[in-house]
Every structure is written in structure tokens, then in C-alpha cells.
Amino acid sequence: MTTEDPPPIRRLADWDPAQLRDLAAEYDTPLYVLDxxxxxxxxxxxxxxxxxxxxxxxxxxxxxxxxxxxxxxxxxxxxxxxxxxxxxxxxxxxxxxxxxxxxxxxxxxxxxxxxxxxxxxxxxxxxxxxxxxxxxxxxxxxxxxxxxxxxxxxxxxxxxxxxxxxxxxxxxxxxxxxxxxxxxxxxxxxxxxxxxxxxxxxxxxxxxxxxxxxxxxxxxxxxxxxxxxxxxxxxxxxxxxxxxxxxxxxxxxxxxxxxxxxxxxxxxxxxxxxxxVVADAGVLLTTVNTVKPTPETTVVGVDAGMTTLLRPAMYDAYHEIRSLADDADDRDEVTAMVAGPICETADVLGRDRRLPRPECRDVFAIGNAGAYGYEMASTYNSRPRPAVVSLDGTGETSVAVERETLSDLTRLEGQQ
Structure with a gap:
């Protein structure tokens, strides 16, 4: 393989954490990023x-x-x-x-x-x-x-x-x-x-x-x-x-x-x-809302859930999760459950994950989210679907799908 050949897989660690933090700050979370x-x-x-x-x-x-x-x-x-x-x-x-x-x-x-x-x-x-x-x-x-x-x-x-x-x-x-x-x-x-x-x-x-x-x-x-x-x-x-x-x-x-x-x-x-074609071209960015120590694990509550990424709840699918905190390497690790805001026990994005000690407002990246991620998103619990931003391969970024609003969810219901 020459240096010009495309690599066979793009790992979550291959994404630039600073760029992902900037995208989360600019476009808010939950946010899909497609390269x-x-x-x-x-x-x-x-x-x-x-x-x-x-x-x-x-x-x-x-x-x-x-x-x-x-x-x-x-x-x-x-x-x-x-x-x-x-x-x-x-x-x-x-x-x-x-x-x-x-x-x-x-x-x-x-x-x-x-x-x-x-x-x-x-x-x-x-x-x-x-x-x-x-x-x-x-x-x-x-x-x-x-x-x-x-x-x-x-x-x-x-x-x-x-x-x-x-x-x-x-x-x-x-x-x-x-x-x-x-x-x-x-x-x-x-x-x-x-x-x-x-x-x-x-x-x-x-x-x-x-x-x-x-x-x-x-x-x-x-x-x-x-x-x-x-x-x-x-x-x-x-x-x-x-x-x-x-x-x-x-x-x-x-x-x-x-x-x-x-x-x-x-x-x-x-x-x-x-x-x-698309799995490793996408990541999902999500923000930590709550950190709750329990006797079993540390429950890390994030703003993405099964309505954002259904695969873990539906298929018991594994997606790698990475903290994008700029001081993540200096923090002690904890064993954590990363859970979403949906009122369902199945609303868990990752169990028994070793992560740098999480803090509220940290941003996490979830890997291999380009396939069956946004595509399977729903509005269950009346949660608007996330935005999608597109990287064109040269550093330019644009919104590919606008973030839904609560008004979008009720638009088709007519006047009551």
C-alpha cells in the first residue's frame, strides 16, 4: 500500500478532537458530523x-x-x-x-x-x-x-x-x-x-x-x-x-x-x-448533562440517546466513545455507563466504558455513526432530531440537515 491509498478503516482516534470540539461549540449537540x-x-x-x-x-x-x-x-x-x-x-x-x-x-x-x-x-x-x-x-x-x-x-x-x-x-x-x-x-x-x-x-x-x-x-x-x-x-x-x-x-x-x-x-x-461506504465517515457528538455516581457504576447522562442513535438499544450494538475534553489525558479513568435522556431503560449508548473522569459540559464523540445513525433517528419523547454538518474533505464545513425544533414536531398536527 502506498501513502496515497485510502486507509482501510478510520478509527475514532483518527478524528481531530480540537476540530470536533469546535464543531460542537458552533453547531451545538447532539450533532452528526459526516466527512x-x-x-x-x-x-x-x-x-x-x-x-x-x-x-x-x-x-x-x-x-x-x-x-x-x-x-x-x-x-x-x-x-x-x-x-x-x-x-x-x-x-x-x-x-x-x-x-x-x-x-x-x-x-x-x-x-x-x-x-x-x-x-x-x-x-x-x-x-x-x-x-x-x-x-x-x-x-x-x-x-x-x-x-x-x-x-x-x-x-x-x-x-x-x-x-x-x-x-x-x-x-x-x-x-x-x-x-x-x-x-x-x-x-x-x-x-x-x-x-x-x-x-x-x-x-x-x-x-x-x-x-x-x-x-x-x-x-x-x-x-x-x-x-x-x-x-x-x-x-x-x-x-x-x-x-x-x-x-x-x-x-x-x-x-x-x-x-x-x-x-x-x-x-x-x-x-x-x-x-x-459511510459508517466510519460519521461521528456523533454529544454533551454531558449529568454525572451520577452509583454503587454499580458512574452514570454519565448525555444529550444524545436512543432517538439520536438507535443501534445500541435495538441491536445491542457497540460504538466506541471518546471524551473530547482538552485535559482528558490528565484525568483518572472511571468505569461508566453513558445514558441518554429518553425515559426507557434501553436508552444506553455504552456500558462498562473506561473513560476519563467525566464532568458536566464535556463533549463525547461516538464513532462509526455514519451508517444507520441519523437515518434511524426518531422524535420519540417529542425530542427533535439533531443537526448534521458535512465536511467537504478540504476543511470547509456546512449544514447538511438543519436541527429540528419543537415547532417542527407539531407542524403537521394543524390547529387545535
Missing amino acids: QGRVRENVANLQTAFHDEHVSYAVKANTVRRTLETVEDAGLDAECASAGEVQRAVDAGFSTVRYTAVNPPSEDLDHVVALHEAHPEIDLVVTIGAVDTLDALVERDYAGPLAIRVNPGVGAGHHAKVTTGDAPKFGVPYDRVPDLADEIVERGYDLVGLHAHAGSGIHGEDDLAAHRELVARMGDLARDLDHDLDFLNVGGGLGVPYHPEQDPLDLDAVAEATRDAAGDLDAQLGIEPGRY
């Missing part, structure tokens, strides 16, 4: 490793407009899971969009079909995971190309809630795909591809083994179908090391293993990473 320069580096890493494959960005990982524009400019296409994501992708300038419809509501299909009719210049493919979705598209006179989402019976991921490849919710059962493929063609549609996805946060050897098995099964299916395909998309889910002691993925080895598992194909092999 577009790092997004570009991650895209470059993927393009280097998967040099012969079609690489799309799984938009659901982070739909902030500034980030979508960065990804599009860097050369990736868009993989979307909802009509709203399709619209965001189009608005951000993507010209190739794949919509993988998961039990799509009627309103989603109405919107996507209308968008396809209004923008014939956009290469839009709808990927269906049920026969009923095909029927619904026929009813709407959709005339574009179709792909099939396959349930290959192989799943992997960092948590059971994000393991999709063997979950019955997702995709057409493997052995029923040939019949659906025939029906699609008989109804006059252009069948252009197959799609499958093992799960999210694939990192360990067991996960990678499941990914290889999925790819191998999908390669066999693509070769056995009596239809020519343009692409075989074997999903994303490439994991990043959330724990500081974890090693990053050997992306070149994963790419080579994916190619080997797929075997010889007439269709183009494709992947759709989301987390890998």
Missing part, C-alpha cells in the same frame, strides 16, 4: 477491490442529500428499498437506480411507476420479491425492466434482526424462482437480473462463509435459468470494525472470494454495500 472526503475514500477502496464488478450504494445506510451527491459523483449507482429512497436518489442525480421492493405499499408502487414514466432517461429496475408485486405492477401498466429478489436460504449478519438471506420476509424461495422468471417473461417483461442479500454487518469468518455460500447458490441459479440476465446482485452487508481492537475486512480477499464463489457468469456480478 465526505472519507466517503470518497471508501468508494475508492470498493472500486479498487471490486474492479470488475458493478458496485451500487445501499441508500438506506445514509440518505443525507450531501452524502448521496458525494457517492453519485464518486461513480456508484443507487440501490433503494423504498419509493422515498428512489426519489432521494433521483433528486441527488443518480441515473441508474434499482428499487428492491420489500412488501411494497400501493403508494410506493404508484410513485415509482409514475417516476419511471416521467423520467425515461433514468435506468430504473424494479426488483420484486413476491408474485403479488408482479400483479400489482401489471395493474399499474409498469413497462420497465424487472429483477427477482431470491431467498437462497442462507443468512448472515451482526444481529438476528438484520439477517435477511434466510428470513421468509425477503425474496422468492429459491426453488420457485424459475417459475416466476418464466411468468415475468410470459407477461412481456424484460427480466434483467437476480438479487440476494445475506444480511448486514458481515465481518467474521462465519459470516463470510455464509456470504460465499449465498454467492455460490446464486451463481448456480443464474446459470440454470432459461433466460439471459444482465446482472447478478449478491448484496452488500460488508462489515466495519466497531470495536477498536477489531481488524478491518480484507476487502481484496472478500472480492476475490466473491468472484470465485460466483463462478463463470454471462451476467455481470454486482454488490451493493451501504455501511462500508
Whole structure:
């Protein structure tokens, strides 16, 4: 690796603490910080490793407009899971969009079909995971190309809630795909591809083994179908090391293993990473409100919580936490629980963390917050969502998403 090559992972310790303190002071907290320069580096890493494959960005990982524009400019296409994501992708300038419809509501299909009719210049493919979705598209006179989402019976991921490849919710059962493929063609549609996805946060050897098995099964299916395909998309889910002691993925080895598992194909092999593109490009900044010693631990109350960053409460996910106090290195360490302001026991961002003795008004940074951070934020407990600031990679900073206010929360309720 040369000094010009993008590093495989950006750790929380690699962020400039003085810059983060300044951002917290200028924009207040809770605050998401997204570094577009790092997004570009991650895209470059993927393009280097998967040099012969079609690489799309799984938009659901982070739909902030500034980030979508960065990804599009860097050369990736868009993989979307909802009509709203399709619209965001189009608005951000993507010209190739794949919509993988998961039990799509009627309103989603109405919107996507209308968008396809209004923008014939956009290469839009709808990927269906049920026969009923095909029927619904026929009813709407959709005339574009179709792909099939396959349930290959192989799943992997960092948590059971994000393991999709063997979950019955997702995709057409493997052995029923040939019949659906025939029906699609008989109804006059252009069948252009197959799609499958093992799960999210694939990192360990067991996960990678499941990914290889999925790819191998999908390669066999693509070769056995009596239809020519343009692409075989074997999903994303490439994991990043959330724990500081974890090693990053050997992306070149994963790419080579994916190619080997797929075997010889007439269709183009494709992947759709989301987390890998944006996770380490984002941090969450939060301010200490209270410090409460208890017999069990020191409870550090901060102004970010499960409504700001849901992953710890929903998935028991680990995010590294760092004190940005300018004298942090001179303080004694304590064992702490970092907890938010939400009235729920689950509202904990980190347990049993060794941190410099915290004080009120200290600012903490929470790492790997660029994926499924702001994207999963909510207004539970009537808490406005945080602001997002964007670093453009040259030192310039701008607001990408304004901070919500209490008035924003009640704006749609009308006059009482």
C-alpha cells in the first residue's frame, strides 16, 4: 500500500478532537458530523477491490442529500428499498437506480411507476420479491425492466434482526424462482437480473462463509435459468470494525472470494454495500448533562440517546466513545455507563466504558455513526432530531440537515 491509498478503516482516534470540539461549540449537540472526503475514500477502496464488478450504494445506510451527491459523483449507482429512497436518489442525480421492493405499499408502487414514466432517461429496475408485486405492477401498466429478489436460504449478519438471506420476509424461495422468471417473461417483461442479500454487518469468518455460500447458490441459479440476465446482485452487508481492537475486512480477499464463489457468469456480478461506504465517515457528538455516581457504576447522562442513535438499544450494538475534553489525558479513568435522556431503560449508548473522569459540559464523540445513525433517528419523547454538518474533505464545513425544533414536531398536527 502506498501513502496515497485510502486507509482501510478510520478509527475514532483518527478524528481531530480540537476540530470536533469546535464543531460542537458552533453547531451545538447532539450533532452528526459526516466527512465526505472519507466517503470518497471508501468508494475508492470498493472500486479498487471490486474492479470488475458493478458496485451500487445501499441508500438506506445514509440518505443525507450531501452524502448521496458525494457517492453519485464518486461513480456508484443507487440501490433503494423504498419509493422515498428512489426519489432521494433521483433528486441527488443518480441515473441508474434499482428499487428492491420489500412488501411494497400501493403508494410506493404508484410513485415509482409514475417516476419511471416521467423520467425515461433514468435506468430504473424494479426488483420484486413476491408474485403479488408482479400483479400489482401489471395493474399499474409498469413497462420497465424487472429483477427477482431470491431467498437462497442462507443468512448472515451482526444481529438476528438484520439477517435477511434466510428470513421468509425477503425474496422468492429459491426453488420457485424459475417459475416466476418464466411468468415475468410470459407477461412481456424484460427480466434483467437476480438479487440476494445475506444480511448486514458481515465481518467474521462465519459470516463470510455464509456470504460465499449465498454467492455460490446464486451463481448456480443464474446459470440454470432459461433466460439471459444482465446482472447478478449478491448484496452488500460488508462489515466495519466497531470495536477498536477489531481488524478491518480484507476487502481484496472478500472480492476475490466473491468472484470465485460466483463462478463463470454471462451476467455481470454486482454488490451493493451501504455501511462500508459511510459508517466510519460519521461521528456523533454529544454533551454531558449529568454525572451520577452509583454503587454499580458512574452514570454519565448525555444529550444524545436512543432517538439520536438507535443501534445500541435495538441491536445491542457497540460504538466506541471518546471524551473530547482538552485535559482528558490528565484525568483518572472511571468505569461508566453513558445514558441518554429518553425515559426507557434501553436508552444506553455504552456500558462498562473506561473513560476519563467525566464532568458536566464535556463533549463525547461516538464513532462509526455514519451508517444507520441519523437515518434511524426518531422524535420519540417529542425530542427533535439533531443537526448534521458535512465536511467537504478540504476543511470547509456546512449544514447538511438543519436541527429540528419543537415547532417542527407539531407542524403537521394543524390547529387545535
